[in-house]
Amino acid sequence: MKKLINDPQAVVKETxxxxxxxxxxxxxxxxxxxxxxxxxxxxxxxxxxxxxxGSGHEPLHAGxxxxxxxxxxxxxxxxxxxxxxxxxxxxxxxxxxxxxxAIVKNYTGDVLNFxxxxxxxxxxxxxxxxxxxxxxxxxEDSLYTAGRRGVAGTVLVEKIAGASAERGDxxxxxxxxxxxVNTNAKSMGVALTxxxxxxxxEPSFDLPEDEIxxxxxxxxxxxxxxxxxxxxxxxxxxxxTPVADDLALAAGEDVLxxxxxxxxTPASELYIVYRQARKLLEARGVKVTxxxxxxxxxxxxxxxxxxxxxxxxxxxxxxxDAPVHTAALRW
Amino acid sequence: MTVDVAWAIxxxxxxxxxxxxxxxxxxxxxxxxxxxxxxxxxARGFTAVVARLDALEEEPAAIGDVLKLIATTLxxxxxxxxxxxxxxxxxxxxxxxxxxxxxxRAVVAMLEAGLEGIVARGKATTGEKTMVDxxxxxxxxxxxxxxxxxxxxxxxAAAATAAEAGVAATxxxxxxxxRASYLGERSxxxxxxxxxxxxxxxRAAADAAVDVVTxxxx
Numbered sequence: 439m440k441k442l443i444n445d446p447q448a449v450v451k452e453t454x455x456x457x458x459x460x461x462x463x464x465x466x467x468x469x470x471x472x473x474x475x476x477x478x479x480x481x482x483x484x485x486x487x488x489x490x491x492g493s494g495h496e497p498l499h500a501g502x503x504x505x506x507x508x509x510x511x512x513x514x515x516x517x518x519x520x521x522x523x524x525x526x527x528x529x530x531x532x533x534x535x536x537x538x539x540a541i542v543k544n545y546t547g548d549v550l551n552f553x554x555x556x557x558x559x560x561x562x563x564x565x566x567x568x569x570x571x572x573x574x575x576x577x578e579d580s581l582y583t584a585g586r587r588g589v590a591g592t593v594l595v596e597k598i599a600g601a602s603a604e605r606g607d608x609x610x611x612x613x614x615x616x617x618x619v620n621t622n623a624k625s626m627g628v629a630l631t632x633x634x635x636x637x638x639x640e641p642s643f644d645l646p647e648d649e650i651x652x653x654x655x656x657x658x659x660x661x662x663x664x665x666x667x668x669x670x671x672x673x674x675x676x677x678x679t680p681v682a683d684d685l686a687l688a689a690g691e692d693v694l695x696x697x698x699x700x701x702x703t704p705a706s707e708l709y710i711v712y713r714q715a716r717k718l719l720e721a722r723g724v725k726v727t728x729x730x731x732x733x734x735x736x737x738x739x740x741x742x743x744x745x746x747x748x749x750x751x752x753x754x755x756x757x758x759d760a761p762v763h764t765a766a767l768r769w
Numbered sequence: 770m771t772v773d774v775a776w777a778i779x780x781x782x783x784x785x786x787x788x789x790x791x792x793x794x795x796x797x798x799x800x801x802x803x804x805x806x807x808x809x810x811x812a813r814g815f816t817a818v819v820a821r822l823d824a825l826e827e828e829p830a831a832i833g834d835v836l837k838l839i840a841t842t843l844x845x846x847x848x849x850x851x852x853x854x855x856x857x858x859x860x861x862x863x864x865x866x867x868x869x870x871x872x873x874r875a876v877v878a879m880l881e882a883g884l885e886g887i888v889a890r891g892k893a894t895t896g897e898k899t900m901v902d903x904x905x906x907x908x909x910x911x912x913x914x915x916x917x918x919x920x921x922x923x924x925x926a927a928a929a930t931a932a933e934a935g936v937a938a939t940x941x942x943x944x945x946x947x948r949a950s951y952l953g954e955r956s957x958x959x960x961x962x963x964x965x966x967x968x969x970x971x972r973a974a975a976d977a978a979v980d981v982v983t984x985x986x987x
Contacts, residue, residue, distance in 0.1 A: 492848075515813070517804045518848040546947050547849035550890060554844070554853055577951050584950045637809050638796055657804040660952055 439639045446637040450493045450513055457500055461765040464504045472520075473528040474500040475510040485603040485612045486510070486532030489541040489596055490525060491548050492517040494635065495656055498592065498735045501766030507600035508764070509538075516635050516738075517657050519547035525555035529564055537565035537609035539616060541595055543588025544572040567609055569616040571595050573625045573746065575684040576653030576661030587655045590698040590735040590746045591623035594758075597767065601760035619754065624684045626677045627744030629654040630667075631702060633737050652676055656700075656737050670707065674714035677745040682722060685749055689723025694730065694758065696746040701736035703743055708732065715745050728758055734766065770920040771870035772978050774828060777835040779977035781822060785815035787969050798962040802949035807851060807962040814847035814855075832871060832879075836863035850947060851963065854891050854900060861886035873915040873924045880908050880928060891946065898944035898956060903967035907932040922978035929975040932968040939964045 443449055454474060458467030465474050473490070480486055489499040490512030499511035509532035514520035529538045538559070542552045549570065556566045573591030599616035607615065629651045632641035642658050645651060650673065653661025668676075687693065697712040699705070712731050719726055727750060735744070748754070762768055788795070788811045795808030818839050829835050836859045844856035861882040871879065884904045893899045910931035914924045939961035944950045949961070 514848045515806070515810070518806055518810055519850075519852075521845050521848045521852055523845040546891070547852070550850055550853035551848060584946055584948070587951065635805060638800070638805050642800060642805050655951060659804055659948060660955065 439634050439636075441634070441636060443636055446639070449636050450515060453493065453496070454500065454513060457765070464763065464765055465500070468527070468531070471524040471527050473510055473512045473524055473531065474503050475528065475531040476503055476505075480509060480532055480534035482534045483536055483606075484534045485536045485607065485609050486529070486534055486538040487541065487596065487600055487603055487612070488512065488525070488528050488532045488538055489592070490514065490520045490528065490552075491543050491545070492519055492657075494633075494738045495735050497733075497766030499596070502593065502596050502764045504762070504764030504768075506604050506760055506762035506764070507596055507767065516637065519545065519551045522551050522554040522558055525552060526558040526562075529555065529559040529566055530562065533564045537567065539599060539603070539609065539612050540566055540568045541592065541599065541616060542568055542570050543592055544570050544585050545587060546584055565609060567613040569595065569599075569613060569620060571620050573620065573623045574627075574655060574661070575624045575680050576626050576655070589625045589627060589656050590696060590744045591620065591625050591748070593698075593730075593734045593767075594623050594694065594696065594746065594748050595619045597762060598754055598757045600762065601757035604760065615757065619748065622685070622749040622754075623746055624681045625744050625746040626681050627654045627656070627698075627700065628652050628673055628677060628742050629658050629700065629737075630741035632658055633701070633740035635738065654742065656735055658737050658740050658742075670710045671714045674711045674745065675718060678715045678718045678747075681745060681747050682719065682724070685747060687719075687722060687724050687747070687749065690725070692725050692727045692750040692755070693719065694728040694748040694750055695719065695726045696730040696748070698735050698744045698746065699733040700740040700742035700744070701733055702739040702741035705732065708743055711743050711745065719747070728755065770922070771872050772832075772876065772921045772981060773870045774830070774832055774835065776977050776981040777829075777832040778822065779980055780974045781818060781835060781839060783973035783977050784970050785819045787973055788812055788815045788966065791969065795962050795966055798960055798965055801959045802944065802952055802956045803962065804948060806849065807966065810847045810849050810851050811855075811966055814843045814852065817846040818842045831867050831869055833863040833866040833868075836860075836866060850891070851966070854887050854963070857886035857890040858883040859886075871921060873919060873921050876921045876924050877908070877911045877915050880911050884908050893946040896942060897946040898939050898942040898949060898961045898964075899946050900961075900963035900967045902939045902942070902961065903932040903935040903964035903971070906935040907967075907971055922975065922981075925971070925975035925978050929968065929972040932964075932971045936960060936964045936968045
């Protein structure tokens with residue numbers, strides 16, 4: 439293992455310390471319990487947005503704390519959900535008196551720990567609503583699985599719900615917007631290589647040099663099938679088609695197209711994927727009116743990408759366009 | 770014969786030692802069907818449990834006090850699914866063990882409460898390739914041993930043996946709960962890490978009871 443770290447056990451704390459100093463104008467960092475919140479504290483009368491999950495997906499979630507997006511982010515150990523005694527204080531730090539929306543990716547550990555934290559917060563009279571993000575179409579949604587995973591679509595939920603909260607919507611309205619984004623955003627990813635979790639010191643899974651894994655989650659965990667390496671255009675089609683089909687996109691609809699890098703893939707390749715995804719959408723008569731390309735929900739140094747499509751309407755478009763000022767996203 | 774607070778402490782320390790010693794093995798099992806951190810998370814949690822145990826100024830009065838200390842420590846240090854699941858199991862077990870000693874019936878009640886906690890939190894049932902596939906047969910075996918008149922150490926040994934058989938029986942199962950469920954059919958052929966750690970915990974309980982019996986006879 440070749441990594442720029444000191445001690446595998448100290449990775450998360452040292453990350454958020456550095457992050458806090460680098461972005462002191464935007465965030466403040468709490469250590470023990472570990473969480474990141476907006477500099478200046480909760481905004482009075484505004485719904486607070488809190489998200490969190492395992493570390494190793496940077497810039498998710500701390501990179502999206504700031505005006506127009508999250509009020510607090512809670513990092514767990516690498517690829518492990520945070521604990522309730524971290525999450526509950528983050529709820530308190532984000533609460534400006536109008537309640538808090540928790541944005542939780544659909545992984546068993548995240549859901550269980552956030553549920554417990556919501557109970558703790560409610561005991562302190564903080565109202566918390568929860569939206570579970572489950573945009574990954576790679577996993578068949580059935581009675582026999584724990585549901586679909588929350589992946590890159592989480593960023594879109596956080597941005598748009600963040601804009602809704604920032605314009606003064608109440609908790610019910612912000613929650614409804616977040617749910618609407620979740621319902622209309624679908625994703626699918628591919629891994630070309632595995633990543634190395636620092637405390638494990640070896641690749642998270644074995645993937646032969648000439649094979650790729652289609653339908654991965656954001657830990658590189660499998661979803662659909664393993665196939666021989668194919669061209670970027672062919673792989674993009676394998677990602678885009680199930681996403682577009684699941685959304686039942688019709689000609690004439692507007693969408694946001696988001697190509698997300700998993701951490702180890704250069705921007706050039708992400709743009710090649712974006713190019714083909716856009717051509718495929720246009721061939722369906724779907725208009726790409728907003729775009730995002732880059733490393734936003736990563737899996738350490740894994741090579742790979744995911745394609746997310748969000749069906750837009752005028753309100754979601756306006757909320758997407760609203761100003762945002764975070765470490766990783768700003769306009 | 771009964772088991773006592775010294776047993777509960779011995780059980781806790783033995784669990785910590787074994788989880789830490791088998792950290793890489795548990796990570797490896799989790800790596801095949803999950804994200805590879807089950808051993809790491811439990812080792813972190815039980816290391817914190819032992820530190821809190823060492824810091825206690827006086828010996829806990831009841832077995833439940835030890836189990837509650839484990840529950841709250843695991844919930845606040847483990848994260849993932851294992852933190853809330855084990856935390857809830859120990860918490861529910863603590864609620865029915867508020868006495869200094871436990872006879873065989875009380876041991877069964879403790880194991881049943883733990884299982885109910887896991888089932889309530891994880892909403893899993895047997896056959897889904899989870900911890901429940903080790904816990905449920907362990908409880909069944911403990912009930913049978915108690916009905917046959919076994920003492921607590923033998924009840925715990927029967928539970929541990931059944932849990933270990935349950936672990937082996939998870940290998941062919943297709944996961945339908947937890948992260949391994951995302952693998953679907955491909956999860957078959959792999960041993961479940963959560964069931965494995967459950968068997969470690971229960972074997973530690975049985976071995977600690979043997980130690981207590983051995984010491985009381987020495």
